[in-house]
Amino acid sequence: LYYLTGGLSAPDPRQREALIQLEASMQTGGQMVLTDVEQLLDALLFKMKQEEIARADFPPAMHFFKARDLIRTSPIFNLLQKMPKGGALHVHDFGMVDVEWLVKNVTYRPHCYMCFTDIQSVRFIFSSRWPKALPHCSPWTLLENLRAKMVNTTDLDNSIMGNMTLFTDQDPETLYPSQDVIWDKFEQTFLALWGLVTYAPVFRDYYYQGLTQFYMDNVMYLELRALLPEIYELDGSTHDAAWTLKTYQEVTRQFTADHPDFFGARIIFTIHRGVNASVMASVVEEAMKLQRDFPDIMAGFDMVGREDRGRPLWYFRDALSLPVERGVTLPFFFHAGETDLEGSEVDQNLLDALLLNTSRIGHGFALLRHPVAKDISRKRGVALEVCPISNQVMKLVKDLRNHPAAALMSENHPVVISSDDPGMFGSSGLSYDFYEAFVGFGGIRSNLGTLKELAINSLRYSSLTPKQQEKAVVLWQRRWDTFVSENAF
Amino acid sequence: LYYLTGGLSAPDPRQREALIQLEASMQTGGQMVLTDVEQLLDALLFKMKQEEIARADFPPAMHFFKARDLIRTSPIFNLLQKMPKGGALHVHDFGMVDVEWLVKNVTYRPHCYMCFTDIQSVRFIFSSRWPKALPHCSPWTLLENLRAKMVNTTDLDNSIMGNMTLFTDQDPETLYPSQDVIWDKFEQTFLALWGLVTYAPVFRDYYYQGLTQFYMDNVMYLELRALLPEIYELDGSTHDAAWTLKTYQEVTRQFTADHPDFFGARIIFTIHRGVNASVMASVVEEAMKLQRDFPDIMAGFDMVGREDRGRPLWYFRDALSLPVERGVTLPFFFHAGETDLEGSEVDQNLLDALLLNTSRIGHGFALLRHPVAKDISRKRGVALEVCPISNQVMKLVKDLRNHPAAALMSENHPVVISSDDPGMFGSSGLSYDFYEAFVGFGGIRSNLGTLKELAINSLRYSSLTPKQQEKAVVLWQRRWDTFVSENAF
Ligand SMILES: [Zn+2]
């Protein structure tokens, strides 16, 4: 590959140049051949990045909560928003919409009740009658009544909002001093919005709104990890998982009909990793059934919840082997390696995900510490879904220039960029995460070729069939060419 | 190397075990064969590490200034202190001794004058007459007189001490919010202690004291990066670099005579990277001369100062090529990649250090982002001198579990552990850095074999001749065996 004289002579500048070029060609996008117009845009982008890096406050080095306003003024961010980014492959059902929409739209709907929990969180329910009291919660208040008594509802709305997101104007380091604290709050936010988003009419609107926000951010395709929970109606009646999945399908179809240049969405059915082995076995059974009955919308199966506290994949190996034993297809998209507990049982999740033939890896933050798993992931083309802002907010990494994906992208390890729970983090869509990846761990060397490869990766590593992928790439390429020619001059 | 069935069948637990073993065998020390007694100690160590990781306050995840007291109570740290660690290959001349010794011993010597600078730092000088005033500094005070007027000198001594170290009881994040701030303070501390340590009698004692502190920490060999500055006498007369180097040699000999189980020390001559090309050329000339005249004590050449602000190696390529052009030996031990400015000119230092045939790399923090440089470093056996606490204090990494050496050690990349400027960081010797490496980025999997390989690395990658290395390893092995047998039960 290369040859160094090893100190027998003074270093040769041509050899140096060749090695620098070699290294550049190894990175994500390093093999992309750029058209003349793309090269123009690339030159522009390079200049913008140099200016960005010269700033005193370099956003990727800061906590996202503090960096967000700076990022919004960044010309690179502005460009990334316009850029067709392909698909978002790692997004969760109830973290896809910004919480302001939940407060300003959903909590203003009729029949919305709220109570306050012992630990100052909130719970909601929509009900045609006065709902039964919840344990550890104050008596229910009809929000309509509560707001009617107030001169100014801003404080109330802000306090509700604060309960449904991790984002804060306070110093995040002080407010969330440890992973334990932030994960507790993370789980509380889900409980807070649970009663809102699992109400059938809201459920549909929420998902439609989520698709809208990604679509507006120039994302053309989505793979949504969804719990498929029981969805309830105003009279208290409920729907099962199949109904929920079908509803996802219907809303997706509706959205695609309304926005013909949106390619679609698929669902990865998820279950909390806190369950035991026998529950897991029955959930896998259900997943196989759903996969058979809804092959178009259903992409596969995964587990959610904090890896460090949940059960490791290997604990569930019998349940997770059921599909293979039965000769049934159930693709896996496992979260794995979202941890810095190196060498723990949970740290084996990466290897075990690969042994269980996972199609992609959610996060894979710890992959660099696992050379064997890394090698398998590369050789098998198992892409990592890298979610930079999520990893920072959840306290796995502070300065995003140090994100392990910097090393992975320097050798073109298969990765896609995603946003996990943008609503929880005060971001939205995919552009903020693309910004952190491109300006932060991409470094100066990452270029338009990198962005292009990341966007294409998001379709190539999706669960779409090869034929669908071809179609999606063609659609994407058309929009990409427009984007390039509109911004290169 | 390994074969995966790729989802055609349920995962085979034997295959899993084999892959886990394979990965374990790839790490630093993974090929070490442990004796029966070593295995006993290893089992003990594993238990201790599990307990350590279960602590609520996990020291490697914290800033060292806050973690230090916790580390001191750690049984693992206690063991690491007793462990024969081999050599410390990356330590700087005026950061090797804790500053308490400087204050309590050196500033209490007669003829010691002090002044206060405009920016609340201090300067010192020893002089037989009243010294000439310094620009931007208050009139000189004789410390003896000042202290005589005080009832209690503790506050004064503490304030002097605070000027000579980065260590602080205050919140380090608040006090040092950015790399710029901490580097400025870092440079001020050197200026503060400069007048003390360059006074000939103190210079000798300081170095002897430094050797003592490393020796007491069970380090048997040292490679010291030294500026070889002008050393002055009480009458204001000064000595040149050759005198300084010879003094290092004499003190080393004295120390080895006093402590026959100490193997010795060698000097890497350093110059600040802020100089221009012509100054560098003359310094390299001087270095070649010193290398010729003092082949025993002189190990080679390096540059110091903040990489991000200094000139890149490539700027100095002509000067640094002089030895090769003349056919003269001058080994290089370049600091390189102590940066998170990926893709900048300075970020090329890693590759350029290798092109210039460096013998080792100081820090190499950015190596993971440079696959070509990483490959050359591995193939040529160019070890990285990893200084975990330094990297954390200088704000390259927050949680030491995320240090890039975690990935490098998982594939047994050539590394040694060192402490850079322990006096500046409030640590001492080598054990604190070994603790961070072993418990922090070593993870649960790193074991006694890892520690053994790290210790042996520190001799094998030293500048000692192969014959000297053999001798040093034999000496080390004897002490290691005693250590193991004394602690395994
Ligand atoms: Zn996730």
Ligand SMILES: [Zn+2]
């Ligand atoms: Zn150094």
